[in-house]
Amino acid sequence: MIQSLLEPDRRRAPAGDPAIIARSLRVNRPDGAVLDGVSFEVRQGTVTGLLGPSGAGKTTLLRTIVGVQQVNAGTITVLGHRAGSRQLRSRVGYATQEPAIYPDLTVTELLEYFAAVLGCDDGRVDEVIATVGLDEHSRIRVDRLSGGQKARANLAVALLGSPDLLVLDEPTVGSDPRLRRELWSLFDRMAADGATVLVSSHMLDEASRCGQLLLVQHGRVLAQDTPANLRARTGTDNVEEAFLSLTEGSS
Ligand SMILES: Nc1ncnc2c1ncn2[C@@H]1O[C@H](COP(=O)(O)OP(=O)(O)OP(=O)(O)O)[C@@H](O)[C@H]1O
Numbered sequence: 020m021i022q023s024l025l026e027p028d029r030r031r032a033p034a035g036d037p038a039i040i041a042r043s044l045r046v047n048r049p050d051g052a053v054l055d056g057v058s059f060e061v062r063q064g065t066v067t068g069l070l071g072p073s074g075a076g077k078t079t080l081l082r083t084i085v086g087v088q089q090v091n092a093g094t095i096t097v098l099g100h101r102a103g104s105r106q107l108r109s110r111v112g113y114a115t116q117e118p119a120i121y122p123d124l125t126v127t128e129l130l131e132y133f134a135a136v137l138g139c140d141d142g143r144v145d146e147v148i149a150t151v152g153l154d155e156h157s158r159i160r161v162d163r164l165s166g167g168q169k170a171r172a173n174l175a176v177a178l179l180g181s182p183d184l185l186v187l188d189e190p191t192v193g194s195d196p197r198l199r200r201e202l203w204s205l206f207d208r209m210a211a212d213g214a215t216v217l218v219s220s221h222m223l224d225e226a227s228r229c230g231q232l233l234l235v236q237h238g239r240v241l242a243q244d245t246p247a248n249l250r251a252r253t254g255t256d257n258v259e260e261a262f263l264s265l266t267e268g269s270s
Contacts, residue, residue, distance in 0.1 A: 037096075038063040038184050038215035039084055044093035046079055046238075053079045055238040057093070061217060061231070063183075066210045068229035069219040070262060076238040077219045078116060081186050084217070085113040098183055109137060112182030116189050116219075118173035122162035126153055126172050129161055130179065137180045147175040150205065152198060167193030174202075185209065187218045191225065203228045223259040232258070234265060241265050 039061040046054040053076050061067050071077050082088035083095050086103015095102040098110055120129055130144040148157050151171040156164060161172055174190050185206075191199045203225065206216045210230070218229070226232055227246045234241040234249075242249060242265055246258050253264040 036063050037061065038065075038098055039217070040094075040096040041080075041083075042094045044080075044083060044095060045091045046076075046083065046088060047091045053238050054083070054090075057235070057238065057240055059233055059240050059243050061215060061233075063215050064210050064213050065230045066206045066216045066218065066228070067231040067233055068226045069217060069233050069235065070223070070226055071235035071241075072266060073221075075235045077235060078188055079238075080235065081113070081188050081217070081219060084184075085111055085186055107184075109180050110183045112177035112180060112185045114170075114174045114177040114185075114187045114190055116192075118161075118169045120161050120169070120173050120176060123160060125158050125160055126164070126175075127157045129172060130175055133176050133179055139179055143179060147178045150178060151175045152201065165193065167195070167198070170194065171198075182214065184215045185217070187216070189219055189221065191220065191222060199225065223257075223262055226258045226262070234262065236266050 037060045041060070042058050044054050044057040045052055057080065069077050069080065079088060083090055084097060084102055086097075086107070097107055100106050121132070124132065126148060127144060130147060134144050148154055151174050153168065153171055153175065156168055161169060164172060170190060170193050174187065177185060177187065191202055194202065206218065207228075210216055220226060229246065231243065232246055232249060233243045244252070249258065249261040249265070250256065253261040255261045255264055
């Protein structure tokens with residue numbers, strides 16, 4: 020069972036201010052622009068789903084937000100600072116699509132290592148292990164975990180510092196439906212506590228759980244709205260149809 024994540028006395032900035040402000044972002048690759056004038060805002064205390072076809076630029080956009088992607092033009096501000104600033108290091112958690120975790124450590128050893136790097140309180144390791152539902156696997160080496168368990172160990176590392184902004188690249192891949200539901204509940208609880216959660220996903224049924232959706236295609240923002248408004252705008256019954264209608268309409 021996934022447990023509550025946040026430290027009870029954790030104080031965050033008031034919900035509603037922008038957590039991310041992107042203006043005219045451009046990232047070039049040798050064969051063209053991967054982000055082509057991307058502008059959007061993500062408000063604090065929200066769960067935002069980043070959707071788009073494969074190759075749309077989602078991972079590139081997430082990389083610019085956490086400050087590891089070279090940007091050719093435009094600006095990106097995160098929690099009031101330039102993306103990648105030193106002040107953001109302990110405030111932004113990032114879980115990459117491919118788990119970036121040491122295979123020869125147990126889950127507990129892995130988290131203890133990163134907890135030491137981050138200077139986390141005693142007890143935080145056990146908390147995040149419970150949060151992602153890996154209690155029964157805490158003594159298993161990472162290279163012996165299933166794909167979904169590895170993804171959760173990766174997520175646990177991102178949660179360690181109780182980040183104000185959590186950036187997740189396809190965090191529910193390989194998780195069964197029960198676990199996916201628990202992870203989405205966790206994201207909702209974090210947002211209710213004032214954290215901001217940005218999640219890329221291919222699972223369009225999950226997208227309807229987000230307060231906001233950011234739809235990208237060919238390196239551009241196609242739409243940013245609530246799932247209900249996207250459905251209404253496109254005259255469709257669900258987010259999957261809305262997504263197909265918007266992406267087909269612009270291709
Ligand atoms: N290191 C790189 N060098 C050159 N091109 C790259 C590199 N990384 C990504 N690209 C290209 O940039 C484009 C956007 O890639 P990105 O990974 O951001 O897409 P994505 O929307 O996350 O895709 P997916 O949903 O398949 O993960 C793609 O055309 C991809 O081939």
